[in-house]
Amino acid sequence: MSDAEIWSRHCDELIRYATVLVGPASAEDVVSTVVLRVLQRRTLSDLVDPRPYLFKGVLNEARSVARRNSHHMTAADDSVSPPDVDPEVLVAVRRLPPRQRAAVYLTYWRDLPMVETAQLMGCGVGTVKRYLHLARSHLREVLDER
Template sequence: MRATDRDAEFVEFVAEHRPVLMQAARLLTAGDHAQAEDLVQTTLTKLYVQWPKVRRSDNPVGYARRSLTHVFIDEGRRAFRSRERVVAEPPAPDARREEQVADDHELRASVLDALGGLPPRQRAAVVLRHWFDLDVDQTARILNCSTGTVKSQTAKALRHLRASLEPAVTLKEIP
């Protein structure tokens, strides 16, 4: 393929799909914008290098999703650390918190904090299953593990999220 075709296709792909990759990266990194941007940049660079393979894959978005997850897990292996979020004010008492979570910003911060308490692979399992809406088999293939592992990791993650978010937010039971 000619370099100009590769470039044009890649730019079109970035324009269309970068925002979604950035949102996924934001969840995977529990709201760390700088790390999320790094993940997306690394992912897109890999995609450009492998573009002939990406375009042959019939599902470039799926390819990007898998690459993003792998980059995240590889990074996590190198440096998994639990970050403390700096907040302007001390946490509000529970009674007030319930009102505040109605605000999107507060809710977002609460969810990202809860995600931040998960190990990287559990966080990836939650994002793949419940944000990308992939099924257990698809998630297992991306994470290179068994379907049983996906189920157990997701269940552990959901228990943690429930415990972290309640009582302000009650997660619906997932069948």
């Protein structure tokens, strides 16, 4: 498979993943940085399994962005949320650290099984369980009212 085919297959889900992790303003930079880093050394088609490699790269880069910024999301994320979205839940999700947010997104929005979530995050299943537990704990105050 060529680099273009690999990119075409995964770019959309990578951008969406990055958007959830760092916000729309930085998502493209995060994904571009990860792919450029790969292309500096080899081609995408050299990767044995590009999808988990790129997902792990996006998460790592998102964590770097979070380290650089004292807040996790950019100002563009302060936009008005649609009526079906609880603003308190939205704020609580935005406050989650990147790895917890990644675990919640892959599990509760993408509906991925635990094993696949672990693979995309580059960690073990037990680690994913821990991040989910911590995330649910952080979200408890707003979600327990439901």
